[in-house]
Amino acid sequence: MPGPDVVEPSAELTYTISELASEFAITARAIRFYEDKNLLQPRRNGLARVYGRRDRGRLKLILRGKRLGFTLSDISEMLDLYDPHGEGRNQLRLAQAKINKRLAVLKQQRRDIDEVIGELQENCGLVTAQLDQNNGA
Amino acid sequence: MPGPDVVEPSAELTYTISELASEFAITARAIRFYEDKNLLQPRRNGLARVYGRRDRGRLKLILRGKRLGFTLSDISEMLDLYDPHGEGRNQLRLAQAKINKRLAVLKQQRRDIDEVIGELQENCGLVTAQLDQNNGA
DNA sequence: CTTTACGTTGACGTAAACGTCAATTTCGGC
């Protein structure tokens, strides 16, 4: 039998809710809300929530999804696409289908962005010209 | 003096609200809502709204902005950035500042998108491998 | 033991972006 001084299976680095909140510049309320929606499932120390590396990673993904304008429901689906959790062949094929749907949306979004960036840069150039003209006169 | 048969200054092609609605697969309610928010200002024929080429263009921009996850308030600002309407030098400089702020947001968004696309494609590859493995056995 | 700070669970409030319904109005066709 192993000695009595067994080490805890990795003293994983953890975070409190307010640490994560201030790190990502959001409120604790928001983080709890994401948990209500099952986007996060932190462990507990008594009542207090304890977030690990994985939780922090998921939170990062959530915020990135938000910057892209996705709903929390969308983001929830996308988070699933990041996990293996694949069981049967059907599950895998289904996962692949979902991923491809997401990719289609994302690529449309990239096209939109490139267009807007291009047009805004053009307009910015026009304004610059306008300014230069009045300046050179 | 010019003849009495002056031609109308271009019989611009126009659209009804339901034409635009079906073309862009949205509801007339949404289009009126955009008008409430001053994103559109169609002419009127009596009570009926009459949309011109310019209105249609703005609507297109609105929907593109929506696909990118911007709020109507954001989109309203961005629409202004498309117009010259520049008055004084101060206005122009201000316009340029706003454009650059928008560009910063958009470029961050593009970075986010590229990351997500990359990661999802990677996961898609993993799933494919998983399927192939079980297939080759 | 009391204070102070942080954390927790409801519960209600709110802004955005429409959906939905009701009560007209308008217009081309017969």
Added chain:
DNA sequence: GCCGAAATTGACGTTTACGTCAACGTAAAG
């Protein structure tokens, strides 16, 4: 002149994503 289809203006309902108390637990500090 009447009808039905399409439009219009309120007005209220709904969903999403939190904000904002309120009331309470708890752990460290003095």
